[in-house]
Each structure stands twice: as C-alpha cells, then as structure tokens.
Amino acid sequence: MVLGMINGLEIVSLIDVSIDIIKLISELHDAIKSFEGLPKAFQHVNEQLPLVLDTLTRAKERVPQLEATTRVFVKEKLQQCEKKASELLEIFKYLKETQGNSIMNVYKRVVKTIGKRGRVEDLMKDILSSVKELSENQVFQLAGQVDKLQNALDTLAQVIPSLADSEMESMNGGTNPEQFGDNNVQNWSVGDGDAWNVTGVVNRGQNFNQSNHYGNMINTTVAKDPWAWLLDNLSFKDWLKPGFWKKVFWLFGEPGFGKSALCVHAIEASEKLFRDRSSRSDPAAFYFYDYGEEPENDTTVYLNLADSLFRQKYAFGDQVSDKIFAFAGSRATGPLLKEFIKAIIEELQVAYIFLDGLDEVLHDSLRANRALQTLNFCLSLTEQKEFDVKVWCSSQDRVKIRTAIEKYNAGFWLHLTGEENAPDIEILVRTSAEQMQKDGPDGMKLRHLHEVMHTIKGNFLWASLAVDSIVQAGPNYLYTSFY
Known part of the structure; x- marks a missing residue:
C-alpha cells in the first residue's frame, strides 16, 4: 500500500512539472505573439496548449496505484513529455529575450542545438503524441481525450513549417553555424531531458544555484568597508596581478x-x-x-x-x-x-x-x-x-x-587570526552599538567595548552574536549591561 502511494506521488510530481512548463510557454507566447516575422506555427502551437494542459490535469486527478510495469511506461511517457516541453520553453524564452530583434536568427540557432525535431511544431507533435499514448492507457480512463489529441496532431501536420525541411536538413548536416547571423544561442544536452545552455539557464527555468551567490x-549589520586590510595585503595584491x-x-x-x-x-x-x-x-x-x-x-x-x-x-x-x-x-x-x-x-x-x-x-x-x-x-x-x-x-x-x-x-x-580581525570586529561592534544608542559616557563605552572585544577574540561569528544580543536587549539594557 505504501509503495503504491509513493509510486502515485512520483507520477503526480512528473505531471506537475509538465503542467508548470506548459503554463509558462503560454505566458511567453503572449509576450512574443506580436513580434514581426514570427512564424504562424507558433500560434498553432499555442492553440494546442490548453488541450495538453487539460489532459495532464485530468490524468493527475486519476492517478491510480500503478503496477510496476505500468508505472515504468507512464513514467517514460511523462519524461518524454517534459523533455519536449522544456525544449519548447527554451525557444519561447530566447525569442522573448530578443525583444523582437532578429528573431529568426535566434530561432534557427536554438532549433539547431535541439536537433532534427527542434521546430516548435515538431516539439508540440511529440508532446501531443506522448500525452495521447497516456490517454490510450486504460489506467487513466481518458479515452475521451484520444480523438481530440489526434485531431490536434492532424491539424499540426497541415501547418506551414516554421523552418523549411531543406533548411532543417542543412542545419543538421553540419552547416557552418556562422551562416545564421550574430545572434547566437547555444545549448547542450545534459541527458534525461535536461539541457545546459551557455548563457547559464537550465531548461526548467532555474538559474544555476542561485542560492550560491x-x-x-x-551580514548586513557589518560596517562599511571592513576587511579592507586584505586589499592592501602585499601577497594578495601580487596574487591578483x-x-x-x-x-x-x-x-x-x-x-x-x-x-x-x-x-x-x-x-x-x-x-x-x-x-x-x-x-x-x-x-x-x-x-x-x-x-x-x-x-x-x-x-x-x-x-x-x-x-x-x-x-x-x-x-x-x-x-x-x-x-x-x-x-x-x-x-x-x-x-x-x-x-x-x-x-x-x-x-x-x-x-x-x-x-x-x-x-x-x-x-x-x-x-x-x-x-x-x-x-x-x-x-x-x-x-x-x-x-x-x-x-x-x-x-x-x-x-x-x-x-x-x-x-x-x-x-x-x-593564516587568518584574531590579529587581522580585531580592527574589523571593533568596527562591527562599535558601529552597531553606536547606531542604537548615541548617548552615554564615552569612557564607560570604551571600557566595556574593550571587554567585549577581549571576549570575542577575533571571531566574527561571536561578534555577530554579540551584536544580535545588543539589538535584542534594547536601549535600556545597553546603559546597564553594555555601556
């Protein structure tokens, strides 16, 4: 029972990812639909997004406890859907960044990096096919969606290609990349549906490790220009050259x-x-x-x-x-x-x-x-x-x-020791304290500041904790305990 629930949650998670991507594509289409020269295939692709969204939403509502063999099939189809949707999203994102300038040059470049099935209409066909195969599986009970999805596939088959077949063959046959102009967008595939592009964006729309900045x-409480001694350190200055x-x-x-x-x-x-x-x-x-x-x-x-x-x-x-x-x-x-x-x-x-x-x-x-x-x-x-x-x-x-x-x-x-840190910690503690309380006898203030500095012994972590304690104590406590 527990294993079945876990399997079901995994499928729901995969569906959620694709749903989020489809919604983002729809939003981006609204931003680029007025760009001059945008192929009509983009509009036809956008018209199929609600059907994909509806089918995935229905599938999510009916996720059963799947047998192992069925789960493998469903997971594979959902991963295929996510991969193609992610590639489609990348195209829309890059075209939006052009702000309508040289959109076909950028479009060709992104399509080339995706590969033979990189045109927007081909990616949407692949998405529809994956979703259609899911709908045909009896565990989802989505037989009513099958005809709609097939009609959508038939419609896309009649769309004027966003790039001619001959141009696609030329692009994927090793044509010199410079022929596509100066607006250059590069991706490389990471596998399993991920792709890394050289502007630093992952297909799922996340910047690389944004928290690692x-x-x-x-700490925002640190006074202006502490640690400036490093910039004057002769060894550091030589290393920097x-x-x-x-x-x-x-x-x-x-x-x-x-x-x-x-x-x-x-x-x-x-x-x-x-x-x-x-x-x-x-x-x-x-x-x-x-x-x-x-x-x-x-x-x-x-x-x-x-x-x-x-x-x-x-x-x-x-x-x-x-x-x-x-x-x-x-x-x-x-x-x-x-x-x-x-x-x-x-x-x-x-x-x-x-x-x-x-x-x-x-x-x-x-x-x-x-x-x-x-x-x-x-x-x-x-x-x-x-x-x-x-x-x-x-x-x-x-x-x-x-x-x-x-x-x-x-x-x-x-070797970083308390000797190097002492002046900076004094700036940290003194400035923070004086910002909270301007009054008080200077002699007492200085004496107690030295006591705090002696306790901290060059440790910025301890200094930060001391400042936090001062802040939390409030002005009345400062008179009696800090000053």
Missing part, C-alpha cells in the same frame, strides 16, 4: 573568523580588475560550499564555474567561436565540462576561480571526494602555459585540503 554571504608567477592563494583559519566575507572581498577585487580590463562587469567564477546545502552532484560546481566563465567572455547575442560552438549538443558530463572550462579560459587568457568552505563538506565522504577533485582540477589549471588562471581557496585548515594545495608551490598561504 556571494551577495548573501555578508595578471601574469604574476604565484597563482594560488589559500586563506585558512578557525570557524567564524570571516573567511567567507574575505572571499567576497577578493571576488569583488577581481571583478573590478576585470571591469577595468574589459569594460564589462560579469561575475567571477566561484562556488561557496555549505554544510546545509543539498549534496553536489558530479557536475554542480563545474556548471557554476563554466556558466560564469562563459558570461565573462560572451554576452547574449554574441557570436561564439567555432571551438566553443563545438560543445553544443554534447552531454554535459564532468569530463566534458572540464574541457569546456579549459576552452573558455583559453579564450579569456586570464581567469580567477574562487572556492570557499571546502571544509564544510568533508564530513560526507562523497561530497568530500567531489570537492577535492574539483579543487585539484582548478589547481591543475594554474600550471597550464596557454593561459593564466588564479585560484583562491578559503577554508579551515584540514589535512586533505592542505595536502592538495601543498603540491603547488607557486602560491600564498595566509
């Missing part, structure tokens, strides 16, 4: 000492350098490991790095090089992503990679193994002669991390 790493022979920077220290915040400042410094060099402000390549996050898979970190590095080189609409375009359509495995990262760095010539918190995942053998493999790969890039890669690592001092970094003599090690 360094903007979330700094393009072409400088020491290419690895390891910042290590105890928990709560502000390593992640310093990593953020290092990233911002590299981004400023990048802006000065190229007049663009794309993000650095980074990954923040987190104890509480979902475990990374074989490609999680590489996808994040590849996405950021690509966007440093290319903006939407840029023509990518033949070497980068050659990756389109390939299955995005770990080894292939490594090759892609090397290829894009070779075009950039100078790249900065930041890895923070590797110690956060050492408790899990699988996550630890993947994290250390990623670290070793990034470190190996620093030895390549074809380009200049700088790697930053911030973590606690752990044997496995130290062992990996020790192999590379061309680097700086900086």
